[in-house]
Amino acid sequence: MVNLAKRHTTVSVERATLRLAGLSGADHERVPWVNHLVDRVRQDVGLEHGVALPVWDALRRGDAPDLTTLAQKAAGGAVTFRLPEGKDATAAGKAARTAISRGVRTIDRQRATRDKLIARHGDPKQKPWIYLIVATGDIYEDIPQAQAAAREGADIIAVIRSTGQSLLDFVPEGATREGYAGTYATQENFRLMRAALDETSKELGRYVRLTNYASGLCMPEIATLAGLERLDMMLNDSMYGILFRDINPIRTFVDQRFSRQIHARAGIIINTGEDNYLTTADAVEAAHTVTVSQLLNEYFAKEAGLADWQLGLGHAFEIDPTVPDSFRLELAHALLARTLFPDAPLKWMPPTKHMTGDIFRGYLLDGFFNLVGAMTGQGILLVGMMTEAVVTPWLSDRDLALQNVRYVLDAAGGLTEDFHPPREGLIQTRARQVLREAIDLLQEIVDDAEETGDPALLAAIADGTFGAMKRPPTKGKGLDGVARKAPGYLNPATDLLSEGSDR
Amino acid sequence: MNPPPRTEAQETRNKSRQHVGQRRMEDALPGELSLHEESPLVRPYGDTTGDGMVQISFTLPVPHDKRAEGAALQLAAKMGMSPAILVHAKSIAPSFTFFVVYGAVTHLVDLREVEVVERDFDVLSARDTNALIRKRLRRKLVVVGACIGTDAHTVGIDAILNIKGFAGEKGLEYYREMAVHNLGAQVPIPELVNAAHDLRADAVLVSQVVTQKDAHIHNTTAMSAAFREAFPAGKVPLLIVGGPRFEEGSAKELGVDRIFGRGTTPGEVASYLVHAMIERPKGKSA
Numbered sequence: 001m002v003n004l005a006k007r008h009t010t011v012s013v014e015r016a017t018l019r020l021a022g023l024s025g026a027d028h029e030r031v032p033w034v035n036h037l038v039d040r041v042r043q044d045v046g047l048e049h050g051v052a053l054p055v056w057d058a059l060r061r062g063d064a065p066d067l068t069t070l071a072q073k074a075a076g077g078a079v080t081f082r083l084p085e086g087k088d089a090t091a092a093g094k095a096a097r098t099a100i101s102r103g104v105r106t107i108d109r110q111r112a113t114r115d116k117l118i119a120r121h122g123d124p125k126q127k128p129w130i131y132l133i134v135a136t137g138d139i140y141e142d143i144p145q146a147q148a149a150a151r152e153g154a155d156i157i158a159v160i161r162s163t164g165q166s167l168l169d170f171v172p173e174g175a176t177r178e179g180y181a182g183t184y185a186t187q188e189n190f191r192l193m194r195a196a197l198d199e200t201s202k203e204l205g206r207y208v209r210l211t212n213y214a215s216g217l218c219m220p221e222i223a224t225l226a227g228l229e230r231l232d233m234m235l236n237d238s239m240y241g242i243l244f245r246d247i248n249p250i251r252t253f254v255d256q257r258f259s260r261q262i263h264a265r266a267g268i269i270i271n272t273g274e275d276n277y278l279t280t281a282d283a284v285e286a287a288h289t290v291t292v293s294q295l296l297n298e299y300f301a302k303e304a305g306l307a308d309w310q311l312g313l314g315h316a317f318e319i320d321p322t323v324p325d326s327f328r329l330e331l332a333h334a335l336l337a338r339t340l341f342p343d344a345p346l347k348w349m350p351p352t353k354h355m356t357g358d359i360f361r362g363y364l365l366d367g368f369f370n371l372v373g374a375m376t377g378q379g380i381l382l383v384g385m386m387t388e389a390v391v392t393p394w395l396s397d398r399d400l401a402l403q404n405v406r407y408v409l410d411a412a413g414g415l416t417e418d419f420h421p422p423r424e425g426l427i428q429t430r431a432r433q434v435l436r437e438a439i440d441l442l443q444e445i446v447d448d449a450e451e452t453g454d455p456a457l458l459a460a461i462a463d464g465t466f467g468a469m470k471r472p473p474t475k476g477k478g479l480d481g482v483a484r485k486a487p488g489y490l491n492p493a494t495d496l497l498s499e500g501s502d503r
Numbered sequence: 504m505n506p507p508p509r510t511e512a513q514e515t516r517n518k519s520r521q522h523v524g525q526r527r528m529e530d531a532l533p534g535e536l537s538l539h540e541e542s543p544l545v546r547p548y549g550d551t552t553g554d555g556m557v558q559i560s561f562t563l564p565v566p567h568d569k570r571a572e573g574a575a576l577q578l579a580a581k582m583g584m585s586p587a588i589l590v591h592a593k594s595i596a597p598s599f600t601f602f603v604v605y606g607a608v609t610h611l612v613d614l615r616e617v618e619v620v621e622r623d624f625d626v627l628s629a630r631d632t633n634a635l636i637r638k639r640l641r642r643k644l645v646v647v648g649a650c651i652g653t654d655a656h657t658v659g660i661d662a663i664l665n666i667k668g669f670a671g672e673k674g675l676e677y678y679r680e681m682a683v684h685n686l687g688a689q690v691p692i693p694e695l696v697n698a699a700h701d702l703r704a705d706a707v708l709v710s711q712v713v714t715q716k717d718a719h720i721h722n723t724t725a726m727s728a729a730f731r732e733a734f735p736a737g738k739v740p741l742l743i744v745g746g747p748r749f750e751e752g753s754a755k756e757l758g759v760d761r762i763f764g765r766g767t768t769p770g771e772v773a774s775y776l777v778h779a780m781i782e783r784p785k786g787k788s789a
Contacts, residue, residue: 148596151596163713245688280658280661353658395562395595396560399593
């Protein structure tokens with residue numbers, strides 16, 4: 001799978017590379033210049049050599065004084081790209097590396113700034129860190145809400161993206177005030193929110209982290225913007241886009257690898273999306289698919305250079321509360337994840353599927369969710385809202401939810417110390433069963449490979465092993481943006497990231 | 504920041520009890536709510552028939568002080584709560600206060616004036632549904648389902664279509680005499696129209712969960728308009744939308760044949776399809 005990812009590039013990887021070199025902005029129809037430039041290069045010489053050589057060759061030949069002008073001229077059809085050879089290629093490659101390394105160094109600087117601010121303001125005093133969502137659609141409405149949430153006790157602010165952004169094959173530009181059920185991820189929105197939270201961090205004496213989503217068709221670009229603007233966590237799952245958004249599997253694995261290399265470099269903690277398996281399938285029956293997905297996410301993350309402390313592997317409290325022993329089963333699943341990944345800051349996600357609109361019952365359910373989080377030492381706790389499935393959270397909903405979390409953490413936060421379920425009890429027995437089912441599923445995936453010749457995982461995804469959705473590698477959105485690399489493919493960004501160098 | 508004075512709250516509560524007691528005697532007038540016979544006029548029930556007790560909670564954008572508490576009681580009074588008891592007030596941000604208010608409402612509800620969309624078809628078993636389709640339609644009933652627009656919440660459509668189903672009932676995919684095509688999430692409307700056309704859909708099921716800025720209304724009207732434009736009159740497939748926030752009586756307004764709300768089961772949808780397609784074929788009004 002990794003080899004497959006290494007053998008291909010995508011339009012979004014190439015656009016991310018141009019963004020590292022400093023190309024931003026969009027035309028009057030809000031089509032980003034990176035899209036224009038990559039499309040024109042692709043038209044003239046194809047994508048398989050990467051855009052770096054043709055683009056910096058054109059700059060060297062004096063077609064334009066800078067990247068933005070080049071993109072503008074290219075959009076108007078005033079530039080023809082060629083694939084440089086020999087000395088021209090060497091020189092273009094060098095110039096590209098110089099330009100792109102500036103972006104990489106910006107990411108390095110932002111990481112150092114984060115470290116400095118954490119040293120100055122400090123990390124949250126308690127574990128798990130409290131993660132709250134903001135989603136108004138309007139960045140200027142989000143900012144005061146995020147600041148208020150931080151003052152009320154949130155350690156991490158996640159700005160939910162507008163529904164549908166994952167299927168856009170471009171990153172919108174500028175500060176945005178229109179979004180459905182969320183706010184667009186744009187570089188300017190990232191910058192505005194981070195600046196506001198820096199102010200609040202100073203006021204509170206606690207570094208407040210900012211989260212967004214590196215998923216969908218523009219995963220590499222959004223990861224890059226996150227690195228450049230010092231976001232602290234990104235949702236980034238290895239298979240979510242394939243299974244739940246019907247994005248082409250190869251596109252996803254290529255994009256994912258690049259985005260994770262960026263996250264590794266930027267010191268960003270990724271959050272994976274295992275909760276989705278449980279909202280679409282039965283949380284007891286599908287428990288082992290969560291474990292399998294966590295193991296896969298861990299593998300792909302480490303391969304891309306992420307360290308254990310950067311792996312916010314996901315899981316969720318989604319068992320039907322009318323199932324007997326549902327709380328004990330939740331404890332078993334949460335404890336299994338905790339034990340399998342002792343050094344990862346697991347992300348624990350609240351009930352959504354069984355939140356019925358009965359807010360009073362929902363408040364109790366969230367309390368039990370918080371209790372599992374406290375008893376099993378989760379790293380990141382996404383605060384559950386009693387108004388889940390009713391309205392987007394009100395100010396008062398958030399306050400009540402935080403009171404719930406605080407009460408449980410204060411009252412039972414130390415329970416991890418005392419909580420050692422006996423080996424033959426229901427909790428441990430159940431955990432062992434889920435682990436065994438997970439291993440069986442992995443074995444099934446490996447055995448599957450021999451028939452098709454495709455990588456085992458690709459074959460498994462194709463025949464519906466995960467989430468019962470069949471996603472063959474020849475189908476799905478974004479496939480036309482994938483190209484197999486030709487000999488001589490050059491991308492200084494991936495070189496700099498793989499080598500760990502900054503020049 | 505102070506909790507409401509305990510004694511004051513207690514006092515108000517006592518007053519309320521007396522008040523309710525008095526009013527209940529007044530209520531025994533002819534035509535008014537009576538405690539001893541079933542009446543079409545009802546009041547909310549706290550712990551005594553006719554006490555009219557309700558609870559509400561809300562936030563006012565003012566700092567917590569005596570004035571804020573007065574404002575909360577004023578709002579409660581304007582909402583018809585008399586007397587209102589402020590049981591909880593808490594500052595939740597520098598200039599916001601959260602309130603919980605209990606009290607008796609002065610309003611009566613007249614059950615005779617309530618309009619309900621009664622189900623106008625019988626709910627059939629999967630077996631009867633299949634048999635009816637086989638006997639009367641003599642081909643498979645083609646169903647196309649999708650979440651349209653930017654909505655990515657497939658929970659609803661999946662509950663109705665997937666074999667797994669919902670509330671212990673198997674989904675439409677389980678029905679042998681139905682050919683079900685679930686197009687999934689975020690399907691653009693033109694794509695849905697084309698798919699319905701190519702698959703010769705008898706019915707199109709659309710689920711809409713996201714309601715921010717009335718997205719569900721806009722998407723639904725856009726969808727029904729697109730279908731009316733693409734199909735000749737009388738040939739438009741049955742258009743059915745489902746979601747937790749639709750008003751059940753608004754089908755005509757939205758240009759669809761039927762709206763299903765929260766808690767709808769696959770069996771109900773299947774029965775409706777049979778009812779609409781076979782027992783009362785669509786062409787009738789065209």
